[in-house]
Amino acid sequence: MNSEEQIFKLILHSGNGRSFAMEAIGLAKTNNFEGAYEKIRLSGEELVQAHHIQTQLIQNEIRGDKVEMSLLMVHAQDHLMNALSIKDLSEEFVDMYQKVEESINRTQVL
Template sequence: MTTETVDISEDLERIVFSIVSYSGEAKGYAYEALRLSEDGDFDGAHGMMDKCNQSVLKAHEVQTEMIRRELGGDKFTVSMIMVHAQDHLMTTLSERELIRRMIEQNRRLHTLEQALLAK
């Protein structure tokens, strides 16, 4: 098996664009879910978080493709743009988890507010 550095300028561009795009899409869905939860729309928030998770999965699939290729012998030069894409994905994952927890807190707060208003 020969290992050589692959010129992936176009491929890298596609990979980076895909990871950043899907990550940004996921982040947008997560923040929309948070907004919906603040309005008490927890079904809508759940639906947005499902869309967020689907976009994260797509970003992971692109990332996994690159990992598979590297394990198969392709050698990629790590570039700042790829580091940026990975950073974008990791930030989205972190924010998704935080937003998930905030939605649950909003659910608890909403339940308490409803109980107080019912008195």
């Protein structure tokens, strides 16, 4: 696989990871926490794949097969870093929504 194909796959998996993380937040808003945590898990799987591609690109560069620093490469790295941040934040949001729901449920029981 050439470096351009790797870059496109990096964008693909990063975008999928971000989308799953955003879906997790949406599910948490509707109190579907099981679904939300599943989406976070799927997000993590996509981001692991993206990270492996990034690692391959770095290792190739270390071996002397430099990747041209193009706008496309910058775009791919931007996608990955944003997706990682969104996933981390989605975990916090889902946890927060769950705690709020549990608190509401406890209050209603009293």
